[in-house]
Amino acid sequence: MSPTDGNGIRLDPALIVIFGITGDLAQRYLLPSLYHLIKDGLLHDQTEIVGITRGTTSVQGLFDKVELCVNEADEVCDPAALKAMRDRTMMVQADLNNPDDYDALLKQLNDLEEQRGVCMNRLYYLSIPPQAYTSVIHLLGERGLNSGCQHHKATSRLLVEKPFGFDAGSAQALIDEIAKSFDEEQVFRIDHYMAKETVQNILTFRFSNPIFEALWSEKYISSIEISAKEKIGIEGRAAFYEPLGALRDFIQSHLLQILGFITMDQPSVLDSKHIHSAKQAVLEQVEAVPAGQVGERTLRGQYKGYRKEVDNAESTTETYAAITVFINSARWRGVPVRLLSGKALDERKTEVCVTFRDEPHGDGTNQLRFRIQPNEGIELDLVTKKPGYAHELQTTIMDFSYQKDFDNHGHPNAYERVLVDAVRGDHTLFATSQEVMSSWRIVQPVLEDWANRSEDLRFYDPGSIGPR
Protein backbone atom coordinates (compact mmCIF):
# COMPACT_ATOMS: atom_id res chain seq x y z
CA MET A 1 0.00 0.00 0.00
CA SER A 2 1.24 3.51 -0.75
CA PRO A 3 -0.97 5.82 1.26
CA THR A 4 -1.57 9.37 0.20
CA ASP A 5 -2.23 12.25 2.54
CA GLY A 6 -5.01 14.81 2.22
CA ASN A 7 -3.06 16.59 -0.52
CA GLY A 8 -2.63 13.47 -2.60
CA ILE A 9 1.08 13.23 -1.73
CA ARG A 10 2.52 9.76 -1.29
CA LEU A 11 4.21 9.15 2.04
CA ASP A 12 7.26 6.95 1.61
CA PRO A 13 8.13 4.30 4.17
CA ALA A 14 10.12 5.73 7.06
CA LEU A 15 12.07 4.69 10.10
CA ILE A 16 10.86 7.01 12.84
CA VAL A 17 13.49 6.86 15.56
CA ILE A 18 12.31 8.55 18.75
CA PHE A 19 14.98 9.43 21.30
CA GLY A 20 13.21 9.67 24.65
CA ILE A 21 10.17 7.58 23.74
CA THR A 22 9.19 7.08 27.38
CA GLY A 23 9.32 10.84 28.09
CA ASP A 24 6.50 13.30 28.57
CA LEU A 25 6.41 14.74 25.05
CA ALA A 26 6.42 11.36 23.35
CA GLN A 27 3.69 10.01 25.56
CA ARG A 28 1.47 13.08 25.44
CA TYR A 29 1.85 14.09 21.82
CA LEU A 30 4.02 11.92 19.57
CA LEU A 31 2.65 8.45 20.23
CA PRO A 32 -1.02 9.50 20.13
CA SER A 33 -0.29 11.37 16.88
CA LEU A 34 1.41 8.35 15.34
CA TYR A 35 -1.56 6.22 16.37
CA HIS A 36 -3.92 8.63 14.61
CA LEU A 37 -1.81 8.64 11.47
CA ILE A 38 -1.88 4.84 11.41
CA LYS A 39 -5.62 4.80 12.11
CA ASP A 40 -6.17 7.24 9.24
CA GLY A 41 -4.04 5.09 6.94
CA LEU A 42 -1.54 7.86 6.36
CA LEU A 43 1.70 6.14 7.28
CA HIS A 44 3.12 3.66 4.81
CA ASP A 45 2.61 0.18 6.20
CA GLN A 46 6.34 -0.49 6.10
CA THR A 47 7.01 2.46 8.40
CA GLU A 48 8.62 1.40 11.67
CA ILE A 49 8.70 3.26 14.98
CA VAL A 50 11.99 2.73 16.79
CA GLY A 51 11.89 3.86 20.40
CA ILE A 52 15.18 4.64 22.12
CA THR A 53 15.24 4.38 25.87
CA ARG A 54 17.88 4.18 28.59
CA GLY A 55 15.72 1.80 30.61
CA THR A 56 14.32 -1.62 29.86
CA THR A 57 10.78 -0.68 28.82
CA SER A 58 9.39 -3.25 26.39
CA VAL A 59 6.95 -2.52 23.56
CA GLN A 60 4.16 -3.93 25.72
CA GLY A 61 5.33 -1.86 28.69
CA LEU A 62 5.28 1.26 26.54
CA PHE A 63 1.77 0.61 25.25
CA ASP A 64 0.54 -0.14 28.76
CA LYS A 65 1.72 3.29 29.90
CA VAL A 66 0.47 5.54 27.19
CA GLU A 67 -3.09 6.54 26.39
CA LEU A 68 -3.25 6.39 22.65
CA CYS A 69 -6.90 7.10 22.19
CA VAL A 70 -6.79 10.62 23.60
CA ASN A 71 -7.92 13.49 21.35
CA GLU A 72 -10.22 11.18 19.43
CA ALA A 73 -12.77 13.29 17.59
CA ASP A 74 -15.22 10.36 17.66
CA GLU A 75 -13.97 9.06 21.02
CA VAL A 76 -13.76 5.58 19.55
CA CYS A 77 -10.63 3.52 19.91
CA ASP A 78 -9.59 1.39 17.00
CA PRO A 79 -8.11 -1.92 18.20
CA ALA A 80 -6.85 -2.79 14.71
CA ALA A 81 -4.88 0.48 14.53
CA LEU A 82 -3.52 -0.10 18.04
CA LYS A 83 -2.36 -3.57 17.05
CA ALA A 84 -0.84 -2.31 13.80
CA MET A 85 1.06 0.32 15.74
CA ARG A 86 2.31 -2.19 18.31
CA ASP A 87 3.44 -4.50 15.52
CA ARG A 88 5.35 -1.67 13.90
CA THR A 89 7.13 -0.53 17.07
CA MET A 90 10.43 -1.79 18.38
CA MET A 91 12.36 -0.65 21.45
CA VAL A 92 16.10 -0.19 21.56
CA GLN A 93 17.95 0.25 24.83
CA ALA A 94 20.79 2.75 24.52
CA ASP A 95 23.03 4.98 26.57
CA LEU A 96 22.93 8.28 24.71
CA ASN A 97 26.58 8.97 25.49
CA ASN A 98 27.93 5.60 24.39
CA PRO A 99 29.23 5.51 20.78
CA ASP A 100 28.90 1.69 20.67
CA ASP A 101 25.16 2.00 21.15
CA TYR A 102 24.97 4.20 18.06
CA ASP A 103 26.85 1.55 16.06
CA ALA A 104 24.35 -1.02 17.28
CA LEU A 105 21.44 1.24 16.35
CA LEU A 106 22.84 1.78 12.87
CA LYS A 107 23.11 -1.96 12.40
CA GLN A 108 19.52 -2.44 13.55
CA LEU A 109 18.26 0.19 11.12
CA ASN A 110 20.24 -1.34 8.26
CA ASP A 111 18.93 -4.82 9.15
CA LEU A 112 15.34 -3.57 9.20
CA GLU A 113 15.72 -2.14 5.73
CA GLU A 114 17.33 -5.28 4.49
CA GLN A 115 14.53 -7.48 5.86
CA ARG A 116 11.95 -5.24 4.20
CA GLY A 117 13.97 -4.88 1.02
CA VAL A 118 13.42 -1.16 0.96
CA CYS A 119 15.40 1.99 1.64
CA MET A 120 13.61 4.24 4.09
CA ASN A 121 13.84 7.83 5.18
CA ARG A 122 15.29 7.90 8.67
CA LEU A 123 13.84 10.43 11.04
CA TYR A 124 15.67 11.03 14.31
CA TYR A 125 13.26 12.76 16.64
CA LEU A 126 15.01 14.37 19.63
CA SER A 127 12.35 14.15 22.30
CA ILE A 128 14.94 14.47 25.06
CA PRO A 129 16.02 17.29 27.37
CA PRO A 130 17.66 20.04 25.28
CA GLN A 131 20.79 19.78 27.41
CA ALA A 132 21.36 16.35 25.81
CA TYR A 133 21.03 17.49 22.16
CA THR A 134 24.66 18.29 21.44
CA SER A 135 26.07 14.94 22.43
CA VAL A 136 23.38 12.95 20.57
CA ILE A 137 23.77 15.03 17.40
CA HIS A 138 27.53 14.69 17.57
CA LEU A 139 27.36 10.91 17.93
CA LEU A 140 24.73 10.53 15.20
CA GLY A 141 27.18 12.21 12.86
CA GLU A 142 30.32 10.54 14.13
CA ARG A 143 28.87 7.02 13.92
CA GLY A 144 27.46 7.52 10.42
CA LEU A 145 23.74 7.73 11.22
CA ASN A 146 23.48 10.97 9.26
CA SER A 147 23.33 9.11 5.95
CA GLY A 148 20.51 7.08 4.54
CA CYS A 149 20.85 3.48 3.50
CA GLN A 150 21.92 4.48 0.02
CA HIS A 151 24.43 6.86 1.54
CA HIS A 152 22.37 9.82 0.41
CA LYS A 153 22.42 12.25 3.33
CA ALA A 154 19.00 13.58 2.38
CA THR A 155 17.36 10.34 3.44
CA SER A 156 18.15 10.87 7.10
CA ARG A 157 16.49 13.75 8.93
CA LEU A 158 16.96 15.34 12.30
CA LEU A 159 13.91 16.64 14.14
CA VAL A 160 14.79 19.02 16.95
CA GLU A 161 12.27 20.16 19.53
CA LYS A 162 12.29 23.60 21.07
CA PRO A 163 13.88 25.24 22.95
CA PHE A 164 16.55 25.53 20.29
CA GLY A 165 19.30 26.84 22.57
CA PHE A 166 18.87 28.90 25.72
CA ASP A 167 20.11 32.20 24.31
CA ALA A 168 21.69 33.56 21.14
CA GLY A 169 25.12 32.09 21.95
CA SER A 170 24.01 28.55 22.72
CA ALA A 171 21.59 28.52 19.76
CA GLN A 172 24.46 29.45 17.41
CA ALA A 173 26.64 26.73 18.99
CA LEU A 174 23.85 24.18 18.38
CA ILE A 175 23.47 25.32 14.77
CA ASP A 176 27.23 24.89 14.28
CA GLU A 177 27.23 21.43 15.88
CA ILE A 178 24.36 20.26 13.68
CA ALA A 179 26.00 21.69 10.56
CA LYS A 180 29.02 19.43 11.10
CA SER A 181 26.91 16.35 10.37
CA PHE A 182 23.64 17.43 8.75
CA ASP A 183 22.82 19.70 5.83
CA GLU A 184 20.16 22.38 6.42
CA GLU A 185 17.73 20.35 4.29
CA GLN A 186 18.02 17.44 6.71
CA VAL A 187 17.13 19.54 9.75
CA PHE A 188 13.58 20.12 10.96
CA ARG A 189 13.37 22.61 13.86
CA ILE A 190 9.98 21.98 15.34
CA ASP A 191 7.65 24.75 16.43
CA HIS A 192 4.38 22.91 16.75
CA TYR A 193 2.39 26.16 16.82
CA MET A 194 3.23 26.64 13.14
CA ALA A 195 1.56 23.31 12.48
CA LYS A 196 -1.73 24.40 14.05
CA GLU A 197 -4.44 24.75 11.39
CA THR A 198 -5.40 28.23 12.54
CA VAL A 199 -1.84 29.52 12.34
CA GLN A 200 -1.56 28.27 8.77
CA ASN A 201 -4.84 29.95 8.00
CA ILE A 202 -3.28 33.34 8.81
CA LEU A 203 -1.47 33.23 5.48
CA THR A 204 -4.53 32.12 3.53
CA PHE A 205 -6.69 34.74 5.20
CA ARG A 206 -4.21 37.51 4.49
CA PHE A 207 -3.16 36.60 0.98
CA SER A 208 -6.35 35.14 -0.46
CA ASN A 209 -8.62 37.97 0.69
CA PRO A 210 -7.29 41.13 -0.93
CA ILE A 211 -9.61 43.42 1.07
CA PHE A 212 -7.54 42.84 4.20
CA GLU A 213 -4.12 42.95 2.61
CA ALA A 214 -4.90 46.46 1.39
CA LEU A 215 -5.39 47.59 5.00
CA TRP A 216 -2.41 45.68 6.40
CA SER A 217 -0.04 48.45 7.48
CA GLU A 218 0.55 51.19 10.03
CA LYS A 219 -1.77 53.41 8.00
CA TYR A 220 -4.83 51.47 9.17
CA ILE A 221 -3.61 49.26 12.00
CA SER A 222 -2.87 50.82 15.38
CA SER A 223 -1.64 47.78 17.36
CA ILE A 224 -1.25 44.01 17.34
CA GLU A 225 -1.36 41.68 20.30
CA ILE A 226 -0.34 38.01 20.15
CA SER A 227 -1.18 36.20 23.35
CA ALA A 228 -0.99 32.63 24.59
CA LYS A 229 -2.70 32.09 27.92
CA GLU A 230 -2.73 28.70 29.56
CA LYS A 231 -4.79 27.47 32.49
CA ILE A 232 -2.33 24.74 33.27
CA GLY A 233 0.82 25.32 35.30
CA ILE A 234 4.03 23.46 34.61
CA GLU A 235 2.42 20.08 35.25
CA GLY A 236 5.33 18.56 37.11
CA ARG A 237 7.88 19.43 34.40
CA ALA A 238 10.17 21.32 36.80
CA ALA A 239 13.44 20.23 35.22
CA PHE A 240 12.23 21.32 31.78
CA TYR A 241 10.67 24.63 32.79
CA GLU A 242 12.92 26.03 35.50
CA PRO A 243 15.82 26.91 33.13
CA LEU A 244 13.37 28.28 30.55
CA GLY A 245 10.56 30.53 31.71
CA ALA A 246 7.78 31.99 29.59
CA LEU A 247 9.99 34.26 27.50
CA ARG A 248 12.06 31.37 26.16
CA ASP A 249 9.28 28.78 26.21
CA PHE A 250 6.71 30.77 24.23
CA ILE A 251 7.74 34.24 23.13
CA GLN A 252 11.12 33.45 21.56
CA SER A 253 9.59 30.57 19.62
CA HIS A 254 5.83 30.25 19.10
CA LEU A 255 4.84 33.90 19.37
CA LEU A 256 7.63 35.36 17.25
CA GLN A 257 6.91 32.75 14.58
CA ILE A 258 3.27 33.84 14.58
CA LEU A 259 4.37 37.47 14.44
CA GLY A 260 6.27 36.52 11.28
CA PHE A 261 3.10 35.18 9.62
CA ILE A 262 1.04 38.17 10.71
CA THR A 263 3.43 40.90 9.57
CA MET A 264 5.47 39.48 6.68
CA ASP A 265 5.12 40.79 3.13
CA GLN A 266 3.30 38.65 0.62
CA PRO A 267 5.73 36.12 -0.87
CA SER A 268 5.77 36.01 -4.68
CA VAL A 269 5.02 32.27 -4.45
CA LEU A 270 3.43 30.53 -1.44
CA ASP A 271 6.04 27.80 -1.15
CA SER A 272 8.44 26.90 1.63
CA LYS A 273 11.39 28.86 0.28
CA HIS A 274 9.50 32.08 -0.37
CA ILE A 275 7.46 31.90 2.85
CA HIS A 276 10.65 31.46 4.87
CA SER A 277 12.43 34.31 3.16
CA ALA A 278 9.46 36.69 3.69
CA LYS A 279 9.20 35.63 7.35
CA GLN A 280 12.92 36.01 7.85
CA ALA A 281 12.87 39.48 6.27
CA VAL A 282 10.32 40.77 8.76
CA LEU A 283 11.94 39.07 11.76
CA GLU A 284 15.17 40.86 10.86
CA GLN A 285 13.28 44.15 10.98
CA VAL A 286 11.90 43.53 14.46
CA GLU A 287 13.97 45.69 16.78
CA ALA A 288 15.59 44.01 19.76
CA VAL A 289 14.06 45.41 22.93
CA PRO A 290 16.58 48.19 23.77
CA ALA A 291 18.58 47.33 26.90
CA GLY A 292 17.67 50.65 28.53
CA GLN A 293 13.95 50.16 27.95
CA VAL A 294 13.42 46.63 29.26
CA GLY A 295 11.66 47.93 32.36
CA GLU A 296 9.00 49.88 30.49
CA ARG A 297 8.55 47.41 27.60
CA THR A 298 8.17 44.21 29.59
CA LEU A 299 6.22 42.62 32.40
CA ARG A 300 7.02 39.38 34.16
CA GLY A 301 5.37 37.36 36.87
CA GLN A 302 5.41 34.04 38.63
CA TYR A 303 2.37 32.20 39.90
CA LYS A 304 2.21 31.63 43.63
CA GLY A 305 3.16 28.07 44.52
CA TYR A 306 5.58 27.72 41.60
CA ARG A 307 8.67 27.87 43.83
CA LYS A 308 7.39 24.99 45.89
CA GLU A 309 6.58 22.99 42.77
CA VAL A 310 10.14 23.35 41.47
CA ASP A 311 11.62 23.01 44.94
CA ASN A 312 13.57 26.25 44.64
CA ALA A 313 12.63 28.89 47.20
CA GLU A 314 14.54 31.54 45.27
CA SER A 315 13.47 30.77 41.74
CA THR A 316 13.07 33.89 39.59
CA THR A 317 11.82 31.97 36.55
CA GLU A 318 8.89 33.83 35.05
CA THR A 319 5.71 31.88 34.34
CA TYR A 320 4.20 34.99 32.75
CA ALA A 321 5.95 37.32 30.32
CA ALA A 322 4.84 40.19 28.14
CA ILE A 323 7.01 42.31 25.87
CA THR A 324 6.30 45.06 23.36
CA VAL A 325 8.31 45.20 20.16
CA PHE A 326 8.37 47.45 17.11
CA ILE A 327 9.13 46.63 13.51
CA ASN A 328 11.55 48.92 11.78
CA SER A 329 9.95 49.11 8.34
CA ALA A 330 7.88 51.67 6.45
CA ARG A 331 4.95 49.27 6.62
CA TRP A 332 4.93 48.83 10.39
CA ARG A 333 6.72 51.88 11.81
CA GLY A 334 5.23 52.93 15.15
CA VAL A 335 2.82 49.98 15.52
CA PRO A 336 3.35 48.32 18.91
CA VAL A 337 3.26 44.53 18.80
CA ARG A 338 2.62 43.06 22.22
CA LEU A 339 3.59 39.44 22.86
CA LEU A 340 2.22 37.86 25.99
CA SER A 341 2.25 34.39 27.47
CA GLY A 342 1.45 32.96 30.86
CA LYS A 343 0.69 29.79 32.77
CA ALA A 344 -1.86 29.14 35.54
CA LEU A 345 -4.12 31.92 34.28
CA ASP A 346 -7.89 32.23 34.36
CA GLU A 347 -8.39 30.97 30.80
CA ARG A 348 -6.83 28.97 28.01
CA LYS A 349 -6.72 31.20 24.99
CA THR A 350 -4.25 31.80 22.20
CA GLU A 351 -5.15 34.56 19.81
CA VAL A 352 -3.89 37.34 17.60
CA CYS A 353 -5.74 40.60 17.96
CA VAL A 354 -5.32 43.21 15.23
CA THR A 355 -6.77 46.59 16.18
CA PHE A 356 -7.55 49.04 13.39
CA ARG A 357 -7.22 52.79 13.78
CA ASP A 358 -10.27 54.74 14.77
CA GLU A 359 -11.26 57.14 12.01
CA PRO A 360 -12.62 60.62 12.85
CA HIS A 361 -15.89 59.81 11.04
CA GLY A 362 -16.13 56.27 12.43
CA ASP A 363 -18.33 55.08 15.27
CA GLY A 364 -16.18 52.43 16.87
CA THR A 365 -13.05 50.35 16.71
CA ASN A 366 -12.72 47.48 14.27
CA GLN A 367 -10.80 44.59 15.65
CA LEU A 368 -9.85 41.38 13.88
CA ARG A 369 -9.09 38.33 16.00
CA PHE A 370 -7.49 35.09 14.91
CA ARG A 371 -8.62 32.54 17.49
CA ILE A 372 -5.82 30.00 17.43
CA GLN A 373 -7.28 27.95 20.26
CA PRO A 374 -9.75 26.99 21.58
CA ASN A 375 -12.87 27.55 19.44
CA GLU A 376 -10.66 28.06 16.39
CA GLY A 377 -11.74 30.71 13.97
CA ILE A 378 -11.48 34.32 12.87
CA GLU A 379 -13.77 37.13 13.95
CA LEU A 380 -14.18 40.78 13.08
CA ASP A 381 -15.89 43.45 15.17
CA LEU A 382 -18.20 45.62 13.09
CA VAL A 383 -20.38 48.52 14.11
CA THR A 384 -23.99 47.97 13.06
CA LYS A 385 -27.28 49.81 13.49
CA LYS A 386 -29.69 48.21 15.89
CA PRO A 387 -33.08 47.51 14.33
CA GLY A 388 -35.65 50.20 15.14
CA TYR A 389 -36.47 53.85 14.58
CA ALA A 390 -33.58 55.27 16.57
CA HIS A 391 -30.06 55.42 15.17
CA GLU A 392 -28.62 53.22 17.89
CA LEU A 393 -25.35 51.45 17.22
CA GLN A 394 -23.99 48.18 18.43
CA THR A 395 -20.74 46.29 17.89
CA THR A 396 -21.49 42.91 16.35
CA ILE A 397 -19.15 40.11 15.41
CA MET A 398 -18.65 38.58 11.98
CA ASP A 399 -17.53 35.11 12.81
CA PHE A 400 -15.82 32.30 10.93
CA SER A 401 -15.55 29.20 13.06
CA TYR A 402 -13.94 25.89 12.21
CA GLN A 403 -16.56 23.99 14.13
CA LYS A 404 -19.50 25.72 12.46
CA ASP A 405 -18.15 26.26 8.96
CA PHE A 406 -16.32 23.02 8.44
CA ASP A 407 -19.08 20.79 9.70
CA ASN A 408 -17.05 19.87 12.77
CA HIS A 409 -14.78 17.82 10.53
CA GLY A 410 -11.69 16.96 12.57
CA HIS A 411 -8.38 18.32 11.32
CA PRO A 412 -4.92 16.91 11.96
CA ASN A 413 -3.49 18.02 15.26
CA ALA A 414 -0.21 19.92 15.24
CA TYR A 415 2.02 16.92 15.95
CA GLU A 416 0.35 14.81 13.27
CA ARG A 417 1.13 17.58 10.83
CA VAL A 418 4.72 17.87 12.09
CA LEU A 419 5.26 14.14 11.57
CA VAL A 420 3.64 14.00 8.12
CA ASP A 421 5.64 17.00 6.93
CA ALA A 422 8.89 15.56 8.26
CA VAL A 423 8.19 12.22 6.54
CA ARG A 424 7.50 13.98 3.25
CA GLY A 425 10.39 16.41 3.71
CA ASP A 426 8.34 19.62 3.63
CA HIS A 427 10.07 22.41 5.57
CA THR A 428 7.32 25.06 5.31
CA LEU A 429 6.14 24.78 8.92
CA PHE A 430 9.57 24.35 10.53
CA ALA A 431 11.83 27.16 11.68
CA THR A 432 15.04 27.92 9.80
CA SER A 433 18.31 28.57 11.64
CA GLN A 434 18.15 32.26 10.64
CA GLU A 435 14.63 32.61 12.06
CA VAL A 436 15.73 31.02 15.31
CA MET A 437 18.69 33.39 15.54
CA SER A 438 16.59 36.46 14.72
CA SER A 439 14.17 35.52 17.49
CA TRP A 440 16.97 35.14 20.02
CA ARG A 441 18.41 38.51 18.97
CA ILE A 442 15.05 40.18 19.66
CA VAL A 443 14.72 38.82 23.20
CA GLN A 444 18.41 38.68 24.17
CA PRO A 445 18.54 42.11 25.94
CA VAL A 446 15.49 41.10 27.99
CA LEU A 447 17.08 37.79 28.97
CA GLU A 448 20.22 39.61 30.09
CA ASP A 449 18.37 42.29 31.99
CA TRP A 450 16.11 39.80 33.74
CA ALA A 451 19.05 37.59 34.68
CA ASN A 452 20.66 40.51 36.49
CA ARG A 453 17.78 41.70 38.63
CA SER A 454 14.53 40.32 39.90
CA GLU A 455 12.84 43.09 41.86
CA ASP A 456 10.18 43.57 39.18
CA LEU A 457 9.07 39.90 39.21
CA ARG A 458 5.43 40.00 40.33
CA PHE A 459 3.63 37.16 41.99
CA TYR A 460 0.10 36.31 40.92
CA ASP A 461 -2.60 33.95 42.09
CA PRO A 462 -3.07 30.79 40.02
CA GLY A 463 -6.35 31.09 38.12
CA SER A 464 -6.12 34.90 37.94
CA ILE A 465 -5.50 37.18 34.95
CA GLY A 466 -1.82 37.35 35.86
CA PRO A 467 0.29 40.27 37.02
CA ARG A 468 -0.90 43.79 36.28
Ligand code: BG6
Ligand atom coordinates in the same frame (compact mmCIF):
# COMPACT_ATOMS: atom_id res chain seq x y z
C1 BG6 B 1 5.03 23.85 24.51
C2 BG6 B 1 5.48 24.49 25.78
O1 BG6 B 1 5.81 24.27 23.43
O2 BG6 B 1 3.66 24.20 24.25
C3 BG6 B 1 4.58 24.13 26.94
O3 BG6 B 1 6.81 24.07 26.05
C4 BG6 B 1 3.13 24.43 26.60
O4 BG6 B 1 4.97 24.84 28.10
C5 BG6 B 1 2.76 23.80 25.27
O5 BG6 B 1 2.28 23.97 27.65
C6 BG6 B 1 1.37 24.22 24.84
O6 BG6 B 1 1.03 23.60 23.63
P1 BG6 B 1 -0.49 23.49 23.19
O7 BG6 B 1 -0.42 22.95 21.80
O8 BG6 B 1 -1.16 22.58 24.16
O9 BG6 B 1 -1.04 24.88 23.26
